Amino acid sequence: MNRRFFLGLAAAGLAGSSAFVLAGTRPAMAKAVDVNAVLHDPEAPTGGNPKGDVTIVAFFDYNCPYCKTSAADLARVVKEDGKIRLVYKDWPILTEASVQGAQFALAAKYQGKYETAHNALMGISGRRSSGDAMLEAIKASGVDMNRLQADLTSHGQKISALMQRNHAQALGLGMNGTPTYLIGSFRTSTLDYRGFKEAVAEARRRQTAK
Amino acid sequence: MPEKLIHRTILAIVCLVALLGGAALAQAPLPVDDAFRLLVRRDADAGLRLEWQIASGHYLYRDKILVAGDKAPAVATPPGETKDDPNFGPTEIYHDHLTARLGEAPPSGSLRITYQGCAEDGICYPPVTKALDLATLELSEVETGFGFGATREVATVTPASLAATGEPALATAAPAAPDPTSLMTGNLAWTLAAFLGFGLLLSLTPCVFPMIPILSGMLARSGESLSARRGFGLSSVYVVAMALAYAALGLVAAWSGQNLQVVLQAPWALGLMAAVFTLLALSMFGLFELQVPARWTGWIAGRTQGRAGSIAGAAALGFGSALIVGPCVTPPLAAALLYVAQTGDGARGAAALFALGLGMGLPLIVFGTFGGRFLPRSGLWLVRVKQAFGLVFLGLAAAMLLRALPEDYALPVWGVGALGVAAFLGAFDALDAATGWGRRLQKSAGLALAIYGATLIVGFAGGATDPLRPLAFLAGGRRRPGVRVAGAGGSVGSRLRPGPVHGECRRTPHSCLLYR
Structure with a gap:
């Protein structure tokens, strides 16, 4: 696969998405998606190895059963691999409470506990958690709740803006729902442990082959 | 005996469909x-x-x-x-x-x-x-x-405020x-009418003939007291009992169908059902006969002989007869049961099968009341009726198959179907000067259908998906997207198939190439 071929594909993809926008079916896709903004949004929490050679971008919702089942496998692969950079895209689209959960998790980032809060929320069993249940889970995970409230108040606008950007990027990339994972240059939804490993290996192979 | 083998194969397939509850095949999420x-x-x-x-x-x-x-x-x-x-x-x-x-x-x-x-x-x-x-x-x-997408208020940590901004x-x-x-509205009336009609059609085939000796035997044994009225009464009871037996079958089929709905939607199940319908169609075309073993017939007839002549006897006989139907009822009955199982609606299924039984039994009532005078004569047209059933089954098989296949394949499937029907209409049979106008008209219709069918297949090859405009691609119309990641080396297992780009990325989020 030569580089030119992929550039051509990318152009085709962008042309396709603009045509889609012009057709007016998804007004939110008004802007072309900047790949760099997807991979390197300074506000978006990251995990794994910051210098990893493969980047996984996870679009998820805290009330999404498939997100919860795949989150554990993803975390395991990221940890075992050691060279994966993980970008968290809170994309609360399934329930009203999902938005609250995302706000709590993103606020916890300001005390350095985003992943703690994220894992606590993903670990809640039960199908649709209320905002209260999410708050309980975060509290139990050891996040400082007074600090959380303070950060929600002072950084509320930034948090909202980040979620808006995630939303626009997801729609811009033609995503249908959660979870959606970008693994290198691939896009997938729910995978299991083996699936993630294979996808990472293939993404890595493609990058080095270029 | 090959028929027996085929019969058993079909039975085995139906059982497999019923028993394997396993996971439905994974399919790519759609918009x-x-x-x-x-x-x-x-x-x-x-x-x-x-x-x-x-x-x-x-x-x-x-x-x-x-x-x-x-x-x-x-x-x-x-x-x-x-x-x-x-x-x-x-x-x-x-x-x-x-x-x-x-x-x-x-x-x-x-x-x-x-x-x-x-x-x-x-x-x-x-x-x-x-x-x-x-x-x-x-x-x-x-x-x-x-x-x-709109600007939202930021959540706060206190539970009280959560209640305020809680659920939508x-x-x-x-x-x-x-x-x-719900049962009384919708298309129930149509369903019942259709099944009644199917039943009547079935009774015109030789299917119902095995029942005539049973019925006439029963009537004969009621002795000299047999008037037209008593004959009507007895044969009506016989027929209603038979229809009730079918209704019971319908209920069971619908009930089991309800529990199998998920399984029945899986592509492999749809494929298997399509195969069963195809086999049933072949049977209607006379390739082989499906039949309940003759000794069952004899057994039931023997069991009920003692009580013949009475109303209760007629009822018992009718109920039993439902299970000893003739060679050609078996496939349509199996088809009807499969259909009912698909709907999963018990009451509707029972009613539909009752209508089917009633339709089949109406000529028997005529026979019981008036004797053999009014029964239609067997002949070539009866074979045509069977063939028509065969075509209906083939159509059902195609519909099942198409639910498991991408929409693109509708064109060739219906194209082949149209060619088949055309052949049955005699599109490719020779005419001579003496041929009547009816036959000529039939051939014209067949030829038109054949041309349409062939066009659909050509259209498919050209990338068309619209059955009304299969040749639009000749005018530079829409083609199926042809961009594929050709020869993208290195397979990553079944879940990661390098696929086409963006436009189709929406259809196959499992591992399509997105950017770069």
Whole structure:
């Protein structure tokens, strides 16, 4: 696969998405998606190895059963691999409470506990958690709740803006729902442990082959 | 004996379909409007029917179906299947098809209909809200999600404020108990009429002949007291009992179908059913005969002989006879049962099969009342009736198959079907000067059909998907997207197939190349 071929594909993809926008079916896709903004949004929490050679971008919702089942496998692969950079895209689209959960998790980032809060929320069993249940889970995970409230108040606008950007990027990339994972240059939804490993290996192979 | 073997093979296939409850094949998630297609109709009683076509491998949540608006009528949804996920507890969901009913709706104004679902292979869709114009019943896009795109207030940590911003304040009509009148509306009357008609058609084939000796034997044994009236009474009881036996079969089939709905939607199950229908069709074309073993017939006839002549005897005999049908009833009956199993509606299934039995029995009543004078004579036209059944079965097989295949394949499947029907209409048979006009007309129709069928196949080869304009590609019309990642080396297992880019990325999120 030569580089030119992929550039051509990318152009085709962008042309396709603009045509889609012009057709007016998804007004939110008004802007072309900047790949760099997807991979390197300074506000978006990251995990794994910051210098990893493969980047996984996870679009998820805290009330999404498939997100919860795949989150554990993803975390395991990221940890075992050691060279994966993980970008968290809170994309609360399934329930009203999902938005609250995302706000709590993103606020916890300001005390350095985003992943703690994220894992606590993903670990809640039960199908649709209320905002209260999410708050309980975060509290139990050891996040400082007074600090959380303070950060929600002072950084509320930034948090909202980040979620808006995630939303626009997801729609811009033609995503249908959660979870959606970008693994290198691939896009997938729910995978299991083996699936993630294979996808990472293939993404890595493609990058080095270029 | 080859027939026996085929018979057993079919039985084995049906059992397999019934027994293997396993996982449905994973399919790529679709855009949400393709996954769940909503259509609204108005019933005779001013109520509204909301019909969702749910793509295979996708499901809707029962408790996420909401209707809001001024004076929004209550929405009644049927009980769903229970999806019991060990991690997330039981929830009620719908596969394949859902009909919800709204009470009396005002003639104008608008309602907002919200629904939400997931794909089995692991992606959940945001809730979809459509605006329904009550005057025109047209649906328009309101939003996907729940207004997330707008600026939102930031949550706060206190539980009190959570209550305030908690659940969406939609004036929702809660899912209610299933509507008991649902059976009486819809197309039940048509279904019954169709099954009655099928039954009558079946009775014109030699299928019902084995029953005539049984019936006449019974009538003969009631001795000299046999008047036309008594003959009518006895044969009616006989026929109704037979129809009841079919109704019982229908009930069982529908009940088991209800429990197998998920399995029956899986591509392999659809394929197997298509195969069964094809075999049944071949049987109708006379390639082989399907028949219940003769000793069963003899056994039932022997058991009921003692009580013959009485009303109770006639009833017992009729019930038993249902199971000893002749060589050609078996395939249509199996087809009818499969159809009913697909609907999963017990009452409807029982009623439909009852109608079928009644239709089959009507000529028997004529026979019982008047003797053999009015029975139709067997002949070539009876073979035609069987062939017509065969064609119907082939059509059903094609419909099943197409549900498991991408839409693109509809063209060649129907094209081949059209060619087949054309052949039966005699499109390729020679005529001579003496041929009558009827035969010539038939050949013309057959030829037209043959040309259309061939065009569909050519159209498919040219990349067309529209059955009305299969040759549009010649005029530079729409082709199927041809961009594929050719020769993308290194397979990554079944889940990671390097696929086409963006445009189709929406269709195959499992591992399509996205950018770069």
